[in-house]
């Protein structure tokens with residue numbers, strides 16, 4: 001089968017986006033792994049599959065797969081690219097779009113300047129949500145990886161994140177510690193690992209070792225997780241600029257009972273077709 005796709009990115013976190021509204025498309029794990037390969041396929045961090053809604057009052061459903069073929073609950077940069085995709089393809093003309101995801105319903109708002117604000121839903125600090133094996137606590141949690149001890153905040157923003165505050169961001173720490181914690185036995189469904197350097201209460205530097213992918217240029221849910229973790233720990237204010245390797249995201253969280261808002265860009269790179 002010849003598959004039409006659009007290559008997109010949000011701050012360098014890259015996606016292949018497929019229209020499964022106009023024509024049904026299904027992928028198995030092996031196909032996703034092959035397509036995601038940067039030498040043998042197209043190359044992407046996540047595959048986004050745009051489908052018709054299954055519930056009334058919803059505009060679309062979209063499914064998200066990591067490059068290792070695992071299906072995930074949520075993707076911040078992907079959500080913004082999804083919004084640009086459905087508008088560019090004229091699958092909708094709405095600028096406020098309600099979307100079903102595996103994590104539940106999210107709402108996307110396309111702004112006049114082309115940026116997209118995503119209502120990412122409420123965070124949860126309950127370790128059972130990630131899941132993470134620990135007793136509930138308001139404090140930081142300790143974890144040992146590679147013989148070293150780290151303090152982290154486990155947080156679910158729909159998908160699981162472990163946020164570690166560091167003084168300096170280093171390549172070695174992100175790749176080595178990130179890979180160890182991603183697959184740590186205390187996270188039975190694995191975890192995305194964020195390394196956050198607090199510059200001041202309104203600004204952070206962040207690198208994320210993503211579950212099922214490795215380090216990416218940017219992670220939208222990772223930025224949300226880092227900011228809400230920083231607010232929860234008293235380090236950050238309610239509106240924060242997150243500097244990622246691929247650029248900046250604006251994250252807002254007014255505290256318990258409020259959703260997280262994420263604003264940033266979405267870009268189309270090219271369209272193509274490939275044999276599945």
Ligand SMILES: N[C@@H](CCC[C@H](N)C(=O)O)C(=O)O
Nearest residue numbers: 075076077159211219220221
């Ligand atoms: N890049 C994404 C997150 C994609 C899913 C993640 N790797 C997971 O397994 O939960 C983002 O921008 O949020």
